[in-house]
Amino acid sequence: MSEITIYHNPACGTSRNVLGLIRHAGFEPRIVEYLKTPPTKEELRQLLAEMGIGVRDLLREKGTPYAELGLSDPKWTDEELLDFIQQHPILMNRPVVRTPLGTKLCRPSDEVLELLPVGKLEPFVREDGETVIDHGKRRG
Structure with a gap:
């Protein structure tokens, strides 16, 4: 596979598990x-278009200033978000x-398997001890 990019937060367990699964696949x-290095607004627009989701679908509430900024209020436009x-x-x-x-928001971590063009992988053990079984579900 020519190019895989992960928008990663090393402090996030799900993000670390996705990175681990990608590497586990070789x-x-x-x-x-x-x-x-935040993506530009244009890069964000491109990612959203590729995923087929809206800006609100990309917002994270937990551990962020989402509530204090009042982002649940529908008054905010996509550009403002x-x-x-x-x-x-x-x-x-x-x-x-x-x-x-x-392109996909990979939550839970095993969602990344859809984006990898390999045959079935050996089981992968996530940080929490749970085993991810690859059932061979792929896109394309």
């Missing part, structure tokens, strides 16, 4: 630590993975 992705993500990148839910087979 790939070394391009890692974008989006808290250090993108501005908030630019100002507070922690608002972007993670991990987002892009491969030639698609």
Whole structure:
């Protein structure tokens, strides 16, 4: 596979598990630590279009300033919400993975398997001890 990119937060267990699954499949992705290097508004728009989701679907509430910023209020436009993500990148839910087979918010972590073009993988043990079984479900 030519290029895999993960928008990664190393402090997030789900993000670490997704990165581990990608590597378990034999790939070394391009890692974008989006808290250090946030995607531009244009990059966010592109990711959203590729995933087929709206800005609100990408927002993370837990562990973010979502509530204190009043982002549940429907008055905020998509452009304003993108501005908030630019100002507070922690608002972007993670991990987002892009491969030639698609782009997806990979929660739970085994969702990344749809984006990997390999045959069935050996079981993978996540950080919490749960085993991920690859059932061979792939896109494309």
